[in-house]
Amino acid sequence: MDTIWLTGAEWLAVLRVGLGLWWLESWRHKDKKKWFEGGGITWAAGIAAKHRWNVVRSGFDVVVAPRPRTMAYVVAYAELALGLGLILGFLTPVALVGGLLLNLIYFVLMIHDWAEQGQNSMMALISVVGLFAMSWQTWSLDDALGLFQ
Secondary structure (H helix, E strand, C coil), rough: CCCCCCCHHHHHHHHHHHHHHHHHHHHCCCCCHHHHCHHHHHHHHHHHCCCHHHHHHHHHHHCCCHHHHHHHHHHHHHHHHHHHHHCCCCCHHHHHHHHHHHHHHHHHHCCCCHHHHHHHHHHHHHHHHHHHHHHHCCCCCCHHHHCCC
């Protein structure tokens, strides 16, 4: 593979780090006080209640609604863990799959609002490319520790 300035593996590392910064920004920009008091889950509950698919409505009611505070922490700290994992290149395949799952969950929840899907589709695409191109091979703790060879 011919590239300009960096090697192909280094460009994949840049992509991985950029995705990590994107996840870190998703965590950083949240109003944590409101989010942990249930603001984010309340918003999602309103979306889920009107969802066209019964499985989404009932799934939300069973999994998320009974534990809004816990789920708020899970979402926020998953974003933080994904960001740090991708930036540092630590447990990168796990972070890429976890991020892809979060994006897919959001896709399903927001299926009726395609205006919301641009960021998530780009993040999902980068996750897939990073995963199948093994973006942890350069500039990562995974590489330094000999993980996922």
